[in-house]
Amino acid sequence: xxxxxxxxxxxxxxxxxxxxxxxxxxxxxxxxxxxxxxxxxxxxxxxxxxxxxxxxxxxxxxxxxxxxxxxxxxxxxxxxxxxxxxxxxxxxxxxxxxxxxxxxxxxxxxxxxxxxxxxxxxxxxxxxxxxxxxxxxxxxxxxxxxxxxxxxxxxxxxxxxxxxxxxxxxxxxxxxxxxxxxxxxxxxxxxxxxxxxxxxxxxxxxxxxxxxxxxxxxxxxxxxxxxxxxxxxxxxxxxxxxxxxxxxxxxxxxxxxxxxxxxxxxxxxxxxxxxxxxxxxxxxxxxxxxxxxxxxxxxxxxxxxxxxxxxxxxxxxxxxxxxxxxxxxxxxxxxxxxxxxxxxxxxxxxxxxxxxxxxxxxxxxxxxxxxxxxxxxxxxxxxxxxxxxxxxxxxxxxxxxxxxxxxxxxxxxxxxxxxxxxxxxxxxxxxxxxxxxxxxxxxxxxxxxxxxxxxxxxxxxxxxxxxxxxxxxxxxxxxxxxxxxxxxxxxxxxxxxxxxxxxxxxxxxxxxxxxxxxxxxxxxxxxxxxxxxxxxxxxxxxxxxxxxx
Numbered sequence: 018x019x020x021x022x023x024x025x026x027x028x029x030x031x032x033x034x035x036x037x038x039x040x041x042x043x044x045x046x047x048x049x050x051x052x053x054x055x056x057x058x059x060x061x062x063x064x065x066x067x068x069x070x071x072x073x074x075x076x077x078x079x080x081x082x083x084x085x086x087x088x089x090x091x092x093x094x095x096x097x098x099x100x101x102x103x104x105x106x107x108x109x110x111x112x113x114x115x116x117x118x119x120x121x122x123x124x125x126x127x128x129x130x131x132x133x134x135x136x137x138x139x140x141x142x143x144x145x146x147x148x149x150x151x152x153x154x155x156x157x158x159x160x161x162x163x164x165x166x167x168x169x170x171x172x173x174x175x176x177x178x179x180x181x182x183x184x185x186x187x188x189x190x191x192x193x194x195x196x197x198x199x200x201x202x203x204x205x206x207x208x209x210x211x212x213x214x215x216x217x218x219x220x221x222x223x224x225x226x227x228x229x230x231x232x233x234x235x236x237x238x239x240x241x242x243x244x245x246x247x248x249x250x251x252x253x254x255x256x257x258x259x260x261x262x263x264x265x266x267x268x269x270x271x272x273x274x275x276x277x278x279x280x281x282x283x284x285x286x287x288x289x290x291x292x293x294x295x296x297x298x299x300x301x302x303x304x305x306x307x308x309x310x311x312x313x314x315x316x317x318x319x320x321x322x323x324x325x326x327x328x329x330x331x332x333x334x335x336x337x338x339x340x341x342x343x344x345x346x347x348x349x350x351x352x353x354x355x356x357x358x359x360x361x362x363x364x365x366x367x368x369x370x371x372x373x374x375x376x377x378x379x380x381x382x383x384x385x386x387x388x389x390x391x392x393x394x395x396x397x398x399x400x401x402x403x404x405x406x407x408x409x410x411x412x413x414x415x416x417x418x419x420x421x422x423x424x425x426x427x428x429x430x431x432x433x434x435x436x437x438x439x440x441x442x443x444x445x446x447x448x449x450x451x452x453x454x455x456x457x458x459x460x461x462x463x464x465x466x467x468x469x470x471x472x473x474x475x476x477x478x479x480x481x482x483x484x485x486x487x488x489x490x491x492x493x494x495x496x497x498x499x500x501x502x503x504x505x506x507x508x509x510x511x512x513x514x515x516x517x518x519x520x521x522x523x524x525x526x527x528x529x530x531x532x533x534x535x536x537x538x539x540x541x542x543x544x545x546x547x548x549x550x551x552x553x554x555x556x557x558x559x560x561x562x563x564x565x566x
Contacts, residue, residue: 036335037097041069042082044104048324052080055332070094078331080104083311087111092119100124100334102327105314107264108344109237116345120419123344124330127183129322130314135187137313138232138262141286142192145258146171146230150307172196177228178216179244180235180263181206186214188232200224203235225252230260237264247272256283262313265289274299277306288313346417356393360446361401363468366482366558367448367461368405370470373556374459374488381430381451382406388444391435399433402448408559447472476527478518482558483531489544489553493519493526497549501530504547508540525551 036056040049043062052058056077064072066086073079073095080102081087087101092115101111103125116123144150147168155162176192178185181203189199193215201216202224211218219227225245231253235241245259246269259282261268270291276282277300286307290298293311300306314323326342333340340346384399403420415423424431439445448459460472470480480486487505491497498515505512511533519526536555545553 036077037075038078038080038331039064039073039076040080041085042080042104044080044082044328045320045324047321048080048104048328051325051328051332056335066091073098078102078335080327080331081110083107083110085110087116089115092116092121095119095121100331102331103344104323104327105130107236109264113345114422117418117422120416122334122340122346122418124327124334124340124342125344126323126326126330127342129324129326130316130319131183131187133316133319134184134262134313135191136316137288137309138184138188138234138260139191141260141262141288141307141309142176142230142232142258143171144307145260145284145286151304171230173198174229175200175227177202177224177231179203179221179224179231179233181211181214181216181218182234184263185232185234186216188234189214189216197230200227222252225249226254228254228257230258232260233263233267235263235267237266242266243269243272245269245273247275250276250281253281255281258282258284258286260286262288265291265293270298270300274303277303343418353394357390357397359463359466360390360398360444363461363463364398364401364446365405366468367446367459367470368402368407369409369558370405370482370556371448371450371457371459372406372409373554374473375450375457377452377455379429379450379452381432382424383432383434383449383451385447385449386433386435386444387439387447388437388442390444390446391437395433395435398446399431403431442471445471473518473527475520476518476525477520478516478527478529480516480529481514481531483513484558485532485535486556486558487530487532487536487541487544487553488556489528489530490551491526491528491549492551493521493523494549497526498528500547500549501528501544504543505530505532505540508536508543510534510536510540 038052038056038058040052040058040060041062041064049058049060064085069085070091073091075097076095077097078100079087079098082104087110089112092098092112098121100122101116103111103123106125106127108123108125111123113123148166152166155166171192172195174197176197176199178189178199178201181189181201185201185203189201193199199216200219201211202219202221206218208218244267250272259268259273273282273285277285284305287300288309289311295301301308330340330342384402386395386398400417400420403424404415404417407415407420407423411423421431442462445460445462450457458472458474459470461468461470463469468482470482471478489501502512513531513533515531516529517526535557541553541555544550
């Protein structure tokens with residue numbers, strides 16, 4: 018679920034809720050009705066690419082399926098666009114990187130077609146094993162060639178599942194019920210998850226060598242393009258059968274065609290192709306290949322589910338509410354969100370406080386999470402810190418979507434470390450920023466759910482964040498507080514509270530004064546000119562959850 022702390026949202030809603038949504042692909046009535054209940058909807062399922070570029074500028078949201086290509090050109094022309102919704106799982110028809118750069122949320126409907134895709138995979142698996150498609154065509158031609166249509170049983174065969182996510186795990190459950198032994202390859206699945214699913218996880222190479230049947234369930238990207246090519250086919254067990262209901266391009270179609278003609282691969286069932294429609298693809302000429310026209314998600318139930326789910330997510334994103342299926346924003350389950358949410362304002366304060374305390378460029382930001390918080394997902398906290406830091410650099414344009422992208426574009430390396438060990442606090446977060454040989458530190462925590470900054474470089478101090486803070490350093494000696502208090506009183510500045518910290522008794526000290534209103538640069542300069550003061554600066558904060566001084 019998208020994490021943010023009110024009143025800060027990924028984008029600002031107008032005072033009067035008036036939204037325009039463009040639906041440029043066919044969408045089930047369940048989704049259209051939901052959208053129309055909340056906004057003005059233009060339903061144009063046959064919109065051409067050049068027309069989309071011309072018209073997209075006036076819309077707040079765009080909803081597509083797989084036909085519409087949301088290219089960088091489209092996104093560049095989308096002056097008002099805040100969210101792109103994909104009614105389905107894959108987003109390879111959307112330039113997610115460009116959308117992220119512009120701060121546009123991309124959402125999909127990852128759960129709506131899970132069962133339909135899994136069932137279609139099983140249908141192709143059994144059809145492939147028993148030559149159903151060839152037999153059907155043969156009988157309709159008036160033939161009765163039973164001896165040429167001998168199949169194989171699935172019982173006791175090894176099924177290799179490549180990608181053990183939502184769909185892959187559902188396929189594994191169904192295949193196991195048919196007596197198959199399941200092995201899986203997925204670098205992101207834990208040993209506990211695979212054990213619960215009854216799947217033996219193996220390396221990709223071992224899966225290719227051991228499987229009698231292989232089914233693919235993973236997205237298409239630079240690392241998965243032609244995942245199965247000529248080199249991988251050489252490793253396959255002779256007589257293997259391959260099913261692909263995921264994405265065209267996962268298999269090198271020319272290499273697969275050769276393997277099918279040579280008999281290395283006994284059969285293939287393909288619901289997807291590198292080019293759709295596939296045109297004059299040689300695979301279509303082979304009797305040991307079953308093909309369907311990208312039907313994995315095409316059931317009445319799945320179409321209704323994905324339409325409703327993506328429409329719901331689009332409306333939530335437009336209204337600044339938590340969303341579940343954002344592609345380019347960290348997602349959290351409700352219980353994780355509840356645990357992390359109190360820390361989000363602290364992270365933004367730490368990022369903002371750091372930049373105002375230590376001017377200059379930064380090469381690297383390292384965030385160390387210590388204590389109980391180390392066991393929770395940390396990406397939302399890190400992004401919150403980046404937002405606090407970068408808003409002083411690029412303004413309000415930075416948000417949950419584009420903050421990591423902006424940091425990367427500015428050459429800032431961002432690192433996270435975590436440890437369950439911590440002294441004196443149940444949780445402690447330390448920001449370490451490096452620029453060349455310079456290094457500065459800032460630590461923060463929550464005490465009774467109230468924010469505290471407890472370390473600034475070598476100063477041990479308990480700072481209560483407030484809207485306006487005057488931060489000074491001085492030599493620890495009597496009379497310093499009195500001189501600053503007198504000056505501020507003469508300037509009409511009221512002090513709400515004060516914290517002091519020092520490195521050693523009689524050494525360098527830091528003082529933080531929470532004041533009621535913004536101080537002029539002239540007043541800050543007068544403080545800086547006091548003979549007892551080493552440095553002085555006014556730190557201002559957005560009002561994000563702390564108590565006013």
